[in-house]
């Protein structure tokens with residue numbers, strides 16, 4: 071197990087923020103929601119709406135995936151009042167493909183709250199009171215938009231700080247919980263006056279230099295003070311418990327065509343993929359054995375088109391896709407969408423995968 075830290079004299083991290091900010095001044099990524107370090111030095115401050123929107127979008131996804139969504143949202147709804155006034159179906163449709171749809175619902179709810187305030191909340195307490203805003207997002211928005219003296223801590227930053235300060239327990243769940251607490255506390259001691267740039271610099275360092283595998287220590291501004299590098303076992307940090315293999319849930323998808331249209335149903339508002347349009351389906355269960363005979367929504371000449379696979383946070387779905395072309399409109403509830411438009415109807419990724427299989431065949 072990793073724990074050679076006691077053999078090292080702890081570096082002095084006093085200049086860590088200064089070194090990182092010097093690097094950031096040269097190397098900051100250009101991102102659509104970001105103000106350059108130069109603009110910040112000139113006294114410009116970012117629009118908190120854009121910072122908040124980007125942070126919500128970036129949860130659980132990457133910058134290249136989120137950036138086109140950010141562009142689209144800010145084009146359609148340039149101000150928080152515009153987003154608040156949008157129809158919920160439009161917000162969900164434009165969010166489709168970003169995943170974690172509860173976030174889109176909370177985003178819209180939060181926009182309505184924000185639109186009713188005199189100003190964007192600028193304290194951690196007030197940010198935490200907003201729908202869908204947890205400690206990470208509050209710290210990210212608070213530091214980036216208002217230079218509050220806090221550091222957000224996500225998975226990337228945990229990795230960077232655990233390496234910098236050689237924080238690693240025994241790799242158990244309890245050990246990792248303890249490490250996370252220590253990382254969160256100790257990173258706050260590094261926060262400089264330019265806290266927004268510091269937060270973004272840590273994000274950039276984690277994304278482009280201190281990567282999970284093969285960190286590029288030779289170009290890292292913390293190369294000289296990093297304890298994990300001194301130990302030579304950077305990749306052993308952080309010491310997280312091993313992930314259990316994901317359970318697989320099975321199910322059947324039923325794609326029904328009739329007179330140039332396809333039938334989609336909206337899922338209940340709460341729960342997984344809440345409020346999203348999807349093809350009809352059997353339940354999804356681990357080890358579930360569903361037969362066409364028992365679960366078909368309507369008796370028809372069904373044709374198998376392949377398996378749509380999708381990985382959710384807690385399980386993987388193996389969804390067998392069946393297609394039927396009906397001459398008579400079935401007595402089933404749902405929305406009949408033009409076939410040409412159905413892939414643009416705002417389905418979540420897993421729904422699009424099933425529809426694509428049905429359409430390709």
Ligand code: SF4
Pocket residue numbers: 230233234279280281285286287290291292293294296297298299304
């Ligand atoms: S020196 Fe290497 S391990 Fe340490 S923070 Fe930099 S990139 Fe990460």
